[in-house]
Amino acid sequence: MSNVQFTIQGLKAQVEGKEILKGVDIEIKGGEIHAIMGPNGTGKSTLASAVMGHPVYEVTDGSITLNGEDVLEMEVDERARAGLFLAMQYPSEIAGVTNADFLRSAINARRSEGDEISLIKFIRQMEGSMNKLSIDPQFMHRYLNEGFSGGEKKRNEILQMAMLDPKICILDEIDSGLDIDALKIVADGVNEMRSEERGFLIITHYQRLLNYISPDFVHVMMQGRIVRSGGPELAQRLENDGYEWLKEELGIEDETVGQETEEFQMPMNTTAPKY
């Protein structure tokens, strides 16, 4: 019996006064893999960032709990220590801070003072995890994400996830920009972490990733809400038929949320070089 219970209820969030999430409900238990699919601009990534506590997203209503604890009351770092992990679509590059120093700080932040992980144990763990994800051991001493290719960054996110042992893993478009080999490596890394003690929320644009990580539940997001939930067969249907049928069924014309509809205008007031 799993002891992980992650619940999002009626979550509304806005960015700069614009409401993007209009009441999202999801419940994830340990051992489950949930996928959120949907076209661009429907609020998927906003959901991930709002759950993690990105300062730009303001939660206006609803609740998020992890094993009964109120996540919305927590700072970003507290959420992480409580067991949330977000593998980001665009991880930051931080010069001067090595991958190893960063991860060791993150691990030690979960341990009490005086109980820090020993350097040798840490290095061994890190090497082991890097090996599984086919990451060159040299990356340990590289600056965090600096100069990493898109695929290297994504693998580095999975590396962090593997080492930090979270209870709820949220993967935000982890498949974007990955070639098929890198995708398999990332999927293997995720599959290896599947356990009764852990739940996953996988946000993706394409069904492709779900060929390698089979979800238990599939949700479709449009207009800042989950508009349809189902099993893996829902993902398959979306892959085959696209989103149009669903939009028709639901009577949705524009599935996006909070997008500017302004037409592109040629900027006329720039100063061109004079010859």
Next chain:
Amino acid sequence: MTTETLLPANRDSIQAASKANGEPEWLINLRMRALELAGQLELPKLEKTRIDRWQMDAYGVNKAGQPVTELEELPETVKELLPQSDIGHLIVQRNSAAIYATISEELSKQGVIYTDMATAVRDHSELLQQHFMSVVKPEEHRVTALHAAVCQGGVFVYVPKNVRVELPLQALYITDDAAASFSPHILIVAEQGSDVTYVDNVVSTGLRSELVHNAVVEIVAKPSATVRFATVHRLDKGVTDLSTRRAIVEQDARVEWILGEMNDGNCMSDTTSILKGNGSSSDHKVICVGTGDQKLNITTRAVHFGRQSTSDMITRAVMRDESTAIVNGITKIEKGATGAHGEQTERVLMLSPKARGDANPMLLIDEDEVTAGHAASVGQVNKDQLYYMMSRGISEDQATRLIIYGFLAPVVSEIPVESLENKLSEWVERKLGQ
């Protein structure tokens, strides 16, 4: 009739000090001429910095030191600043004069001279006369002129042809008496094909009133020589630090500068490499942390004359409280320096809304066939980086620290003596933790 400038020194006191030290005639003459110049010349014109409002007069007077023969006998305040291990060659200066030196016999066998300046002017007068105030000249402005007139202490390094000095030459300059002058002169002459690393530490402790530290560093790197110069300054709030450092880099020679400016008071730091020879190269790495209301004017400069000469300059400043930093990077490529290449980066990280930072990259190029680049930025701790680190469980404070240390890492990690690198880290920590 010219306006008489009131100088913080006079002929009699300078002559008295020179005589007491047994200085040769040429040096006394040079000092007298420099003093006269000091009366006529203006203060240096610094970019966006009102140096005339700084404490510029508290030079103190020359005071003889009390030499000791054993490290044990050094005052406690000095002892705690000494390198913990790896003491190979060390000179300690307290206030105006050297009080301790340990130099292995190996060095003298190689013909290397490493000695305090007072000894050098007596024992190596001719050698000194060729180079002293030849790289930095008294004629430049009032600060260099005054330095030539009143400087006491410092060190002289001479490395003969093709000699490689394995261990770094180390020096510690400490001031604890504001009535004593504290304006050392450092002269390093590296003959053809030689290789030497010099590392020093300039510190004040327990000063009761204000003081001016007017120091000059001159480096002469002869063809194919390599000189690495590293310094960490930690002078108190009441000390005005005026440091002029300059190297002449001859053919295929190389000079590397590593500077840690950890002062609490106002500071003018001007460091120049003159790439005179073809194929010469230089590297500048500077970090500073500004706190309180201190004002920093940090200049790195590379002047290319030689063909295929290359220079690289990095300055990183972290600014807190109401401190101000004007960070100038100047790459000057003279006509004829074909194939020259210069890169520079100035970055300022602002930790407080009241802090001020200016990064001024300047490329002054008078030759066509060259490549040069610059990058400059002034900004705050990146919010996305902070969020990213916190999303892994690292607290905001710790994440901020990691980002700041990361920002300074390219310089801190380059200090060639481990004990000084640790000291620098410690002082960075102290300045950031206040």
